[in-house]
Amino acid sequence: MSKALSSATGIPLHPLDAIVYKKNGEFVERQIFDEAHESIISSDQWIIDGLGPLDSFNKRLEAADTLIYIDLPYPTSYWFVTKRLLKGLFVKPEGWPDGSSVLKGSLGSYKFLKLSPKFWNDDFTSRLDSLSSHKTVHIIRTASALNAFVAELKKPQAIHS
Template sequence: MKKVAVFGKPANGKSTLSKRLASATGIKLYALDSILYEQNGQEIDRESYEEAHENILSSEEWIIEGFGPINSLNSFHRRLEEADTLIYIELPYLVTYWLVAKRFIKGLVKKPEGWPDGSSILKGTLNSYRVLKLCPQFWNNGFLQKLEKLSENKTLYVIRSISELNNFIEENVQ
């Protein structure tokens, strides 16, 4: 485990798991949202994002958490190709909708884990719901089949429950 891609739907625990994984392994964590957004919450230009992403991919070890720009599948696919470990968090949609709502409520008091500085919790929550509506077009059985084929020479973990998510580090990291 040297190059790890952690991905899945919004609010599925990617940031929390990635921080715990980075702490357990000592591998540097790169949260894509903090690369994609400036301090004021504005998205950076695509060229700057792609350059930063490629620089990370060229390093010897990394944990990259997140999906990245929704209209830049190329960086997502490059990350999957370069990674030796893929962690796909695929919680049920009902659970995910609840987790987005929970993150919003908690976010009114404290900035959510992995949330870019300066970003509006309300705008982010509404965007998460918009993205969730689109997710079945991407995060589906066809994607999972492609992922399984891509991961023939990699380690693939598919996390399907809160319990699996909470126990992942203890069960999979020595």
């Protein structure tokens, strides 16, 4: 979805994995991440796909003028991770850090999904609601709504000045 959004708007996409991981799949030093992250969010336009360290996520929430929260049911999210893992056994997933294990990354994704309800909950949704008073906020809750959102992005009339 972030790639479609970037393509439709011309806004640069920064997959968080590309600044969190070194080419060998290890984490970059925190100072290097913070500098890269700050450089991105201080630019005029950006799309960042991913969560990363919680304090950097909160900085993005404040800096962004548009927030897109994909709140799919957990079984759907687990299926997407599994599908990426199965495909990743044959072809490296697009945007996957060089040298990083798809298996190890998928296990990390499963662990993250298991812990997600502690963060992605009604309190977070309320926070998004409060941010919507001065930001554009999209909350997408189904795979079909996600597909429709992406399809709408691809239409030339979806881009407004």
